[in-house]
Amino acid sequence: HGFARNVEWTVKSMSETSVALELVPNDYTKEMWDKDFVCTFTVTLESDELKTQMLVENKQAEESFDFQAALHSYFTVSALDKLEITGSFEGKEFLNKVADETQTEDRSAITISEEYDRVYMGVNDPVLNDAGTGKALAVVNSAGWEDTVIWNPYGDEGMGYNNFVCVESVKFDPVTLDGGASWEGVMSLKPSSL
Numbered sequence: 001h002g003f004a005r006n007v008e009w010t011v012k013s014m015s016e017t018s019v020a021l022e023l024v025p026n027d028y029t030k031e032m033w034d035k036d037f038v039c040t041f042t043v044t045l046e047s048d049e050l051k052t053q054m055l056v057e058n059k060q061a062e063e064s065f066d067f068q069a070a071l072h073s074y075f076t077v078s079a080l081d082k083l084e085i086t087g088s089f090e091g092k093e094f095l096n097k098v099a100d101e102t103q104t105e106d107r108s109a110i111t112i113s114e115e116y117d118r119v120y121m122g123v124n125d126p127v128l129n130d131a132g133t134g135k136a137l138a139v140v141n142s143a144g145w146e147d148t149v150i151w152n153p154y155g156d157e158g159m160g161y162n163n164f165v166c167v168e169s170v171k172f173d174p175v176t177l178d179g180g181a182s183w184e185g186v187m188s189l190k191p192s193s194l
Contacts, residue, residue, distance in 0.1 A: 018042060073168055078132025093105075120147060123148045124147065
């Protein structure tokens with residue numbers, strides 16, 4: 001899962017509808033990854049969506065580095081048997097981490113009835129459709145995020161498996177950033193009625 005989720009970020013700027021957080025190297029991160037970088041994560045609330053932007057900058061003069069990124073987004077659902085996740089899943093390869101093998105998806109709509117930990121390569125347009133609430137939530141990846149992870153600990157009552165799903169916007173294949181270069185991932189959440 002990387003180190004970014006385990007460290008304190010600095011509030012770079014804030015308004016009534018947005019916040020920008022910044023992560024720079026520190027002793028903890030340098031123990032795992034001794035690179036000169038700046039990562040800025042901005043969240044903006046608009047009238048019809050929640051927009052996020054992750055900007056990773058290589059501050060090294062000449063040395064390149066590789067990284068991966070994922071937004072571990074957990075969504076509350078009414079119940080798994082009322083949830084369907086649609087998108088461009090059909091015909092796409094996915095890494096089934098539970099079975100430890102690569103498979104091809106034959107469904108256009110994903111339903112969860114078993115433990116789920118799958119990386120869908122080339123799928124970046126998931127929509128959570130919750131018949132129990134009558135609502136849909138589109139995960140709109142407009143830049144950088146090329147893949148989707150779906151995770152749920154099906155059957156684990158202690159984790160409350162039946163009332164959430166993790167649908168992550170991911171850049172699974174490592175990004176190589178040359179010295180001075182940057183990468184941007186933009187993801188928006190857009191709610192609607194079914």
